[in-house]
Every structure is written in structure tokens, then in C-alpha cells.
Amino acid sequence: MDxxxxxxxxxxxxxxxxxxxxxxxxxxxxxxxxxxxxxxALNANQNVKVILTTKKQFDIHKNELVNYIGExxxxxxxxxxxxxxxxxPQGIFAVVDIPNKDIxxxxxxxxAWLLLDNIQDPGNxxxxxxxxxxxxxxxxxxxxxxxxxxxxxxxxxxxxxxFHLKIIEGNxxxxxxxxxxxxxxxxxxxxxxNAVTYSSVAPTDNFALIMGNEGNGMQNELLKITDKNxxxxxxxxxxxxxxxxxxxILMFHLKK
Amino acid sequence: MDxxxxxxxxxxxxxxxxxxxxxxxxxxxxxxxxxxxxxxALNANQNVKVILTTKKQFDIHKNELVNYIGExxxxxxxxxxxxxxxxxPQGIFAVVDIPNKDIxxxxxxxxAWLLLDNIQDPGNxxxxxxxxxxxxxxxxxxxxxxxxxxxxxxxxxxxxxxFHLKIIEGNxxxxxxxxxxxxxxxxxxxxxxNAVTYSSVAPTDNFALIMGNEGNGMQNELLKITDKNxxxxxxxxxxxxxxxxxxxILMFHLKK
Numbered sequence: 390m391d392x393x394x395x396x397x398x399x400x401x402x403x404x405x406x407x408x409x410x411x412x413x414x415x416x417x418x419x420x421x422x423x424x425x426x427x428x429x430a431l432n433a434n435q436n437v438k439v440i441l442t443t444k445k446q447f448d449i450h451k452n453e454l455v456n457y458i459g460e461x462x463x464x465x466x467x468x469x470x471x472x473x474x475x476x477x478p479q480g481i482f483a484v485v486d487i488p489n490k491d492i493x494x495x496x497x498x499x500x501a502w503l504l505l506d507n508i509q510d511p512g513n514x515x516x517x518x519x520x521x522x523x524x525x526x527x528x529x530x531x532x533x534x535x536x537x538x539x540x541x542x543x544x545x546x547x548x549x550x551x552f553h554l555k556i557i558e559g560n561x562x563x564x565x566x567x568x569x570x571x572x573x574x575x576x577x578x579x580x581x582x583n584a585v586t587y588s589s590v591a592p593t594d595n596f597a598l599i600m601g602n603e604g605n606g607m608q609n610e611l612l613k614i615t616d617k618n619x620x621x622x623x624x625x626x627x628x629x630x631x632x633x634x635x636x637x638i639l640m641f642h643l644k645k
Numbered sequence: 646m647d648x649x650x651x652x653x654x655x656x657x658x659x660x661x662x663x664x665x666x667x668x669x670x671x672x673x674x675x676x677x678x679x680x681x682x683x684x685x686a687l688n689a690n691q692n693v694k695v696i697l698t699t700k701k702q703f704d705i706h707k708n709e710l711v712n713y714i715g716e717x718x719x720x721x722x723x724x725x726x727x728x729x730x731x732x733x734p735q736g737i738f739a740v741v742d743i744p745n746k747d748i749x750x751x752x753x754x755x756x757a758w759l760l761l762d763n764i765q766d767p768g769n770x771x772x773x774x775x776x777x778x779x780x781x782x783x784x785x786x787x788x789x790x791x792x793x794x795x796x797x798x799x800x801x802x803x804x805x806x807x808f809h810l811k812i813i814e815g816n817x818x819x820x821x822x823x824x825x826x827x828x829x830x831x832x833x834x835x836x837x838x839n840a841v842t843y844s845s846v847a848p849t850d851n852f853a854l855i856m857g858n859e860g861n862g863m864q865n866e867l868l869k870i871t872d873k874n875x876x877x878x879x880x881x882x883x884x885x886x887x888x889x890x891x892x893x894i895l896m897f898h899l900k901k
Contacts, residue, residue: 520886523883553883626806644880
């Protein structure tokens with residue numbers, strides 16, 4: 390196993406750039422952090438190019454890494470801290486190729502979809518993907534303006550669920566048209582007592598649910614092209630629900 | 646309006662200590678940040694002793710502050726940054742007395758209660774209180790070991806919902822006994838397919854729901870004394886749900 394001991398090493402500098410969107414686009418790769426996520430990527434047959442690990446983490450996981458055929462590099466705690474996005478990184482990372490975007494077949498969209506319209510907070514986004522996975526959704530579509538799926542904080546909150554369902558990035562209007570053409574009901578969500586109370590909608594297998602921006606809700610143009618806009622009645626005095634909580638309540642109700 | 650211009654001012658030093666539990670206990674006070682929360686505290690007749698505000702925030706809110714009779718102090722951006730818990734603080738703070746703990750009357754616990762068993766993440770805790778408010782719960786009981794209700798990050802995530810419902814800190818076993826004596830059903834929650842599927846339980850007005858630690862779940866001793874332990878079926882491949890999401894799904898189902 391090769392060893393890198395300085396944060397000034399050229400390859401470390403290159404991988405450090407993967408924490409920015411620009412760096413990820415340039416290298417067409419992203420960086421995953423912690424054994425749980427590295428292991429999920431390996432199990433999901435992602436193209437893991439390099440695993441960077443402290444001696445300690447290698448010793449813990451060496452038996453699970455016997456089948457890994459990519460490059461394996463030992464790093465020290467200082468480099469782990471430099472590459473990590475938490476205060477105390479575990480000490481194991483993977484550099485992974487960003488998958489080809491063209492793998493989604495538009496004729497094979499069976500199931501339920503969660504659409505993210507300008508969601509900003511990485512923790513919310515990651516939690517929504519994890520919750521979509523638990524609710525049995527088919528995939529999540531990241532609309533333009535929503536934080537990037539390879540952002541380190543989004544990756545951390547997804548906890549590997551991105552490997553269990555389909556992830557699409559794109560124009561929501563385009564995808565809504567496709568789903569409507571397949572006769573899927575498309576549900577918007579809004580904080581509006583005149584909208585349809587969610588619990589009155591019967592659970593189904595195939596549908597699309599759109600969740601909007603934390604502060605401003607869904608774009609008006611999208612609210613207009615949905616089949617129904619759903620509302621979660623607020624019984625107490627809270628002004629609103631957190632968007633990830635709202636998406637959890639809706640998906641667990643709507644998905645048959 | 647008095648003016649403080651240095652972070653080295655003795656009173657600023659004293660208030661800065663309110664970001665720690667020790668400081669809050671010593672002064673029996675806590676600090677609230679942002680106009681939304683300051684305003685919620687005023688509307689809820691909390692004992693707001695001092696409002697600290699930049700000139701800019703004062704100019705925006707001076708009409709809303711005409712009835713405020715406590716001390717009002719102008720601070721600058723540097724002090725706001727020093728006292729704030731975010732990267733770009735809004736510039737308005739309140740120093741508030743911690744309310745007397747003995748205000749809860751044990752004979753008047755009507756309604757539904759959320760019990761927090763060793764919940765650690767301040768964002769989760771705050772979101773759970775906000776969600777409990779929206780679901781129409783009567784109150785939240787912070788068990789020993791759960792992060793403190795006056796922690797700045799908990800305060801931020803609660804978004805003022807702490808003023809809309811009852812908050813108790815204490816020993817969960819003690820409160821479970823009291824609620825059981827009133828014949829309230831007490832529901833635990835666990836990641837166990839052999840537990841009771843939550844959707845099979847009929848909604849009611851009065852009940853207690855216990856949510857457990859993010860990593861380890863509820864304490865075993867508590868799981869044993871509940872009436873039923875509830876499970877949210879995971880349909881996809883996620884290992885678990887975030888605890889705040891799970892609490893949202895359960896409360897919105899269980900509360901009539």
C-alpha cells in the first residue's frame with residue numbers, strides 16, 4: 390500500500406478540490422467519507438478509483454477490503470482532517486467517478502418520484518433522499534437550483550441511500566411533463582389551507598411529489614401544472630413544518 | 646438607548662457565557678437570537694430582561710418594540726458576531742429568564758406528549774419540538790441525557806414552538822408512571838419488525854410517544870414499561886429513518 394504523509398502532496402491537493410462543485414465537474418469525480426459510505430459505494434458497484442485510509446481504519450476494515458481491486462493509499466490523521474468535512478473525520482475516504490447521467494431510461498420510470506424544487510439546506514436534501522429510500526420511492530429528481538448531490542454535507546445526510554434509488558438532476562418542468570404523459574398523478578405541496586388535505590388522497594404505487602424551497606415554497610409555475618397541491622394541516626401554533634419532515638409525512642402516506 | 650461598543654465590555658462577557666449550560670445555570674437566564682425568536686418570547690410574555698440590537702435591526706423593528714419596557718441596548722456588528730451562533734447573525738438578541746420549573750401541574754396533563762430519550766443532535770431536538778407543536782401535541786418532556794432546551798442550536802431549530810407548548814425536563818420513568826396512572830397509552834418506538842406497525846394504532850387525543858437516541862434507540866428499561874412499541878415499516882433499503890422524521894410520521898398519525 391502506498392503512503393502519503395503530507396497535505397501538500399499534489400494528489401491530496403487534487404482530491405481536496407472535490408469538495409467544491411467546480412472541482413468535481415473538472416475531475417468528474419467526488420469524494421465519499423466514512424466507512425459506511427465507502428462500503429455502500431463498493432456494494433453498489435460504483436467506480437471507486439482510490440480508497441484513502443488511515444492505518445487504524447485499514448486495520449479495522451482490511452478483511453472487508455480484500456476484494457477491492459482499485460488503488461489503496463495510506464494517509465495520516467492530518468490528511469484525514471484536511472480532506473474531511475467533519476471536526477473528527479473517521480479516517481477513510483473514497484474517490485468515486487460521477488456516474489454517467491444518461492443511464493436513466495425515460496421509458497422505465499415505474500414507481501414513485503420525489504422532486505426537489507430549489508431545496509437549499511444540504512441536511513434537508515440528504516434526509517429527504519434517505520427518507521425517500523425508506524418510503525420505497527423509485528427515485529429523486531434534483532431540480533435546477535437544488536444543492537448538488539455530491540456536496541459533502543448532502544452525501545453525509547443521504548447515508549448511502551443514493552445507491553438504493555435513482556437520482557436525476559435536471560429541469561423539473563421537463564420531468565413533470567414526462568411523468569404526466571405516463572398518467573402519473575403529480576402532487577405539489579404548499580402551505581395553503583385551501584389546498585387538498587394530504588390524508589384525503591389515496592395511496593398509490595406510481596406518483597410524483599414535489600417539495601419546494603425552505604423559505605419560499607414551490608415555484609408558482611410548477612404549482613400550476615400539478616394535478617393536485619397537497620397541504621398538511623397544522624394543528625398547533627407552529628408556522629410551518631421543516632421541509633424534510635413534511636416530505637416524510639407525505640411520502641409515508643402516499644406510497645402504497 | 647444605551648450603547649455598548651466593545652466585545653470586552655463586562656456585560657457582554659457575562660452574556661457570552663449564556664451559550665454554555667454552566668453559564669445559563671449560574672445566571673438562570675438564556676440568550677435568544679433573531680427577531681423571530683425575540684418577538685415570539687415577547688408575545689409569549691416571557692421575562693425578557695434585555696434586548697440587544699444593532700442600529701439597523703432597531704430601525705426595522707422599533708414600532709414593534711414600543712410596548713417593550715425592559716432594557717434596550719445598542720450593539721454593533723462585531724458584538725453581534727461575538728454573541729451569535731451563526732456565521733451571519735441578524736443582529737438582535739434577547740436575554741431571557743429561565744422560567745420556573747414548578748409551573749407544570751401534574752393533575753393537568755391533558756393532551757399528547759412527546760418524550761425525548763437521550764436525543765443528542767440539537768437540530769433533531771429543535772425540529773421535533775417544532776413538529777410536536779404543528780401536530781397539536783400538548784408538550785415535550787426532555788429526558789435526562791437529551792441536549793438542553795436552551796442550547797442555542799436547539800433554540801434556533803425550535804423556531805419559537807417552545808412557547809406554544811409545555812416543556813418539561815426530567816426523569817422519563819417518573820413521567821411515564823404519572824401518564825400511565827392517568828390511563829394514557831404510552832408508546833415506545835423501535836427499529837424492530839416484530840414491534841407493532843404504527844398505522845395499526847388508532848389516533849387518540851391523549852397519549853405519550855417516546856423517541857430514542859439517534860444511534861442506540863430507546864433505553865431497554867423504558868421499552869419494557871410501555872403499553873406498545875411502534876415500528877415504521879421500511880420499504881426500501883435505508884437502514885433507518887432520521888429520528889425527527891420518524892417522530893413526525895408517528896405524531897401526525899397518532900394525534901387525533
